[in-house]
Each structure stands twice: as structure tokens, then as C-alpha cells.
Amino acid sequence: MSRALRLIKSDILPGKADREGVRTLARVCFPDSDIAEPGYLDWQYDQNPSGQVYELITKNPGMVTGHCAAIPLRYKIGSQIRMGSAAVNVMTHPDYRGRGIFIILHKGVFERCEKGGSSFTFGFSNEYSHKNCLRRLDYREMGRFPLWVLPFDLNRIMKSSRPKRGILMRSAAFAANPFWRLGQAALNLSLKDRSVQVEKVATFSEEFDRFWRKATPDDTNILIRDRAYLEWRFTNHPTRKYDVFAARSKGEMRGYLVARITDIEGIPSALLVDVLVEKTTEGNRAAKSLIAAFNRLGRARGAALGLCLILKHSPLIPALRRHGYIICPKVFLPREFPILLHWNSPGRAPADLFDLNNWYLTLGDYDAV
Secondary structure (H helix, E strand, O other): OHHHHHHHOOEEEEHHHHHHHHHHHHHHHOOOOOOOOOOHHHHHHHOOOOOOOEEEEEEOOOOEEEEEEEEEEEEEEOOEEEEEEEEEEEEEOHHHOOOOHHHHHHHHHHHHHHHOOOOEEEEOOOOOOHHHHHHHOOOEEEEEOOEEEEEOOHHHHHHOOOHHHOHHHHHHHHHHHHHHHHHHHHHHHHOOOOOOEEEEEOOOOHHHHHHHHHHOOOOOEEEOOOHHHHHHHHHOOOOOOOEEEEEEEOOEEEEEEEEEEEEEOOEEEEEEEEEEEOOOHHHHHHHHHHHHHHHHHHHHOOOOEEEEEEOOOOOOHHHHHHOOOEEOOHHHOOOOOEEEEEEOOOOOOOHHHHOHHHEEOEHHHOOOO
16 A cells, blocks of 8 residues: 555545535635535545444645545345445546545445445446446446437527537427427326325335335335435435425325426526336336426426436336436437446355346436435
8 A cells, every 4th residue: 555655646545524624625626516515524434324434535734635435325236235335526636536535435435345245336427437437346237328308499409509510400399399399288188087185295214115115025125215224314404405296196105206497508498307116006106106206397487308217127217218318329329328236245245136127226326316
């Protein structure tokens, strides 16, 4: 480690030793993000109901030069409960890149995850870190999130598009827009289901705990979405506002959906952040009604586009397709969304843990939404 310390010219310290330094680093590395906002790191690192963050920084006498963290999370793996984690807010100051800080801090955080009982760590790499994650950190790529899209207003989308997409495409979108709106209105009317009641809710009540216990079969690996987690993740978030819908039929809750309205690549967008429905006929009906409510919310709030990251084998997919969602064509894809997993514990990892078909993941599992 002494050679590594000479190379990075920084000390390795627990992250809590200089949270203000971490916020300063975030303002440099992610100037458009809310990581540096007051309360964000306190919420994400210290108020997590699953436990205290695993966090390391590199620091010289003048500033924090690097940061890596993994937040502990509880997962249901088959019929068992296991501790896992998700790597978040990995940053290196521009003046210190290329010295191995990213690798050194990651490995140190993995060691702390192992000691803390976190068996595995999810990573959601970008184009710059992806190769290092696979080659030098022993992450394994499980697959990639498909980006599902539904245009609400084609003309507004194409006005926001980069020039290289062409005047011909923008002109075609302008001409087609009234017909697209008419078709979507007819589709939404045909998908109305009076047997399902969808309500916007302000809090996660005990009903969500009862729903969680009955909604997930033992053949699915999934982040535990109980009331404590949902309240922390969505209700108590200090900088982001979410809309939550609950679907009920025959007097019972059948599913929920969490949405967020924000700009993506300059386009006002509705993000379907998280959703869970029963694997039953009633759950399938709830899924259609929840997506209809999500689409209405997006249009009412001025979104031009509906977006969703969810795996192709999710029970939600038939409902998404019925509402007109498609996988984003590669030419319009803003970036790839790889899903990485690192095994922290000694011994061999269970082979089926790395099989994406065994997992339920949504945009809400992603580290930056």
C-alpha cells in the first residue's frame, strides 16, 4: 500500500472524516448533480435503515482527491434474506486521475463490505469506468438495462434533439404529432379498467408492508422494498420529489408505482422510477392501470417523454407494451446501462446470483435517480 500511497499522493481515510471535502469534490466532478446539496449525503449515508455506509476517501493537506462508497441494502435471494450493497458516488478529482485512486478506494470499500457482512455489491458503471470495473475490480457484467420509451409529444422531443438527427426527422415528427396524440388517446381509453382503483398517496402506510410480504415469490432475487426502505428512499429524500400511486382491487392492494418528473438530455421527461405488482391476474390489471396513471401524470406535468429502465422478463412488460412503450432505438440511446455485480465474500459465489433472469430490478435500483 505504501507504493500506492506515494503514487496517489494522498492519505486514505474514512469518508466521514471530511464530508464537506466530499461535497466540494462532488461540485467539481458532478456540477449538475445534487450530491453536494446540504443533507444529501447525510440522508444517503447516515439515515439508511439498512445500516451505515461503507465509505473511503483519499485526501491530501489541501482537499479530498477521491471518494468511493457502498450503501448497505437488504435483499431477498430466493427464500433467504442477505445483505448486499450498491456502489455510489465514485469520484476522482480531475487533477488526480490516472493514479489508481478509483481502483484503490473501490478495493478498500469491498474489504469493508465483506467485514460488514455485505455479500455482494452492485455497480452501475458509465462509459469511462466500465473497463476498469471488469478488468481490475472483478465486477461481472450481468447484462444491461433496456430503456423503454413512450413519446408524449413528438414535436417537443425533436425540437430538443441534437442537429445531427436531421431536419427531415423533425419535420416528420411535426407532421405526425396530431395523429400520434389521437392514437394515444384512443389507446388509453381502450385500456381503462374499472375494476382497479388507482390512488395517489402521500405516505407509505402499513398496507405497503402487507403488500410486500405477499407480492414476491421465492424464485425472485429482489431488493427488499418494505415500508422502511420505501420511506427512506422516496419520502425522506432531501432534494428529489416523487409521486407515488397505489393500485387496489377487491379491497386489496395489488401494486404501486413511483414516478419523478425531470429533464433528461434537455427533454422534460417522466421517469417510472420503481414499480411492483402481484404476479396474478389482478396484478396484471393493476400494472396497466398504474402505467395509465403514470402517463396521465407525465402529460399533466408537461413531460414530452415517458422513460423506464426495467428488465425484459419483468411482469410489467406486457402492460408497458400495451401502452405503446418500446425499447429505445440505439441511435437515440443517451448511454448504455450496464448492470455489474461484485462478490465480496470468501469462497465461490452462487452461480445463479449472476444470472440476470433471476433478478427483479428497476430504475429505482439504479444509483443516480
